[in-house]
Amino acid sequence: MLDFVQLPFMQRAALELALLAPLAGILGAQIVLRGLAFYAHGVGTAAFPGLVVASATGVPAPAAALGTGLLFAGLTDGLRGPRLAADAATALALVGALAIGVVLASDVFAVGAEVDQMLFGSLLAIGADELVGTLAALAVVACLAAVFRRDWAVTAFDPAHAGSLGIRRAGDWTLLLAIAVAVVAALDAAGALLVSAVLVLPAATVRPFARSMRGLELAAGALALVQGLLGLWLAYELNLPPGAAIALVGGAAFTASLALVEVSRLRGGAGPEGA
């Protein structure tokens, strides 16, 4: 039953998931606390046209994906304003990116066969280059987190008054950049449309039970690894696409977490007391 662990492509897939787990821990915690899940999903989708262009022109895929992802981040920031809420701006840019990607793939560059992999990942086709790329992304995010993690935490807790605690305003941009880097790193495993399953779902699942920031990060990272490996195994045994299998396992874990919270609430579990 465990013969699959000896297969080199399965080993590389598992290693990729192990490298993505710390990203899901550090950044997943920030994403769920700051309400940035839609942003993360948007950057992933925006990377799609970048991947199409890269595949047709030979530009390195991570560079193109990061380019269009950051373009998306800048665009949503520019679009939102008094007349357009941030989530509406994200939705607009996201739909636009997906449409441009489809048109480019089908009519301009004719890379139709690879579209599936771009949108839903190709975990079983991970090679050494992809592993090195994910390792580099992990290094970048670890550096940003080392420098800015307190700024990120204070801004999440108390956005309006972080400045009075001596917190740097650069913190916000560095967090959005770190998320974009992590999303691009997760594209090989989960594809443009399923990156949230890897980066966001684990943290959202464990969040109701976390009592500290460190606890949330560790639990989210551990769950990301467990659900990733479980999804990978299911994909192998049942011949499913691995990205979708991981998303399904993540969704099941999240549903179980919701049910657990609801049961403890009905049993009269502790909620915030009155004043």
Next chain:
Amino acid sequence: MDAALRVRGLTAGYVPGVPAIEDVELDIAGGHSLAVLGPNGGGKTTLFRALLGQAPWRRGEIEVRGALAYVPQTERSRLDFPIDALGVALMGRYGTTPWYRRLSRADRRAAHAALERVGLGDHARTPYGELSGGQRQRVLIARALAQEAGVLLLDEPMSGVDRPSADRVLALLAELRDEGRIVLISTHDIDHARRFDGVLCINRTQIACGSPQDVLNAEVLARTYGAELVRLGDGARAIVVQHHTH
């Protein structure tokens, strides 16, 4: 502690040329407290932001001796954030801890001492969201104490807090003042303002500043609150009808 705050001709706002407050003058020595009284939108928050150096534009002079710390309204902080009371107090040490250094034992001791000081030493490990409104307010005060602040700016510290808790917060603020700090609160409650050493009435501009006995009279309150003020009986007592806009 030897704090001092001196403000001359302070004009500040969010859009250049459109002042939200004008010509505020203050002179407070350490060991004194001041209530900033005014209607919503009257400039209390702008004044605090200007003192903290966070107003988008300002004119005039501000001289401060001692570190400034700001205590936000507990109603505005997040209750679902995974952090305990000690973690919140420790945030007061972030500004003086460079990124490459871990928080030291001394930082932890200072945060613990600050929690003890506000009477929550045995709640250090309690999740912030499970504390009562009054306890949360005291944790945020502890965070300001962990910043070793000589000047405390508190934004409506009694709002969202029941009466016994409000009295406890007021008693704590009096103690912190007696230790030589300057304590500034913003409030729209005239009864709370009476319990401070001085009262500054503002509504876009400075209406009056002085002891509660000198300042809290019918004429000043009418100019501060305008149509929002409702006189009761003899005219010496009044209540304010609040139109919440936020």
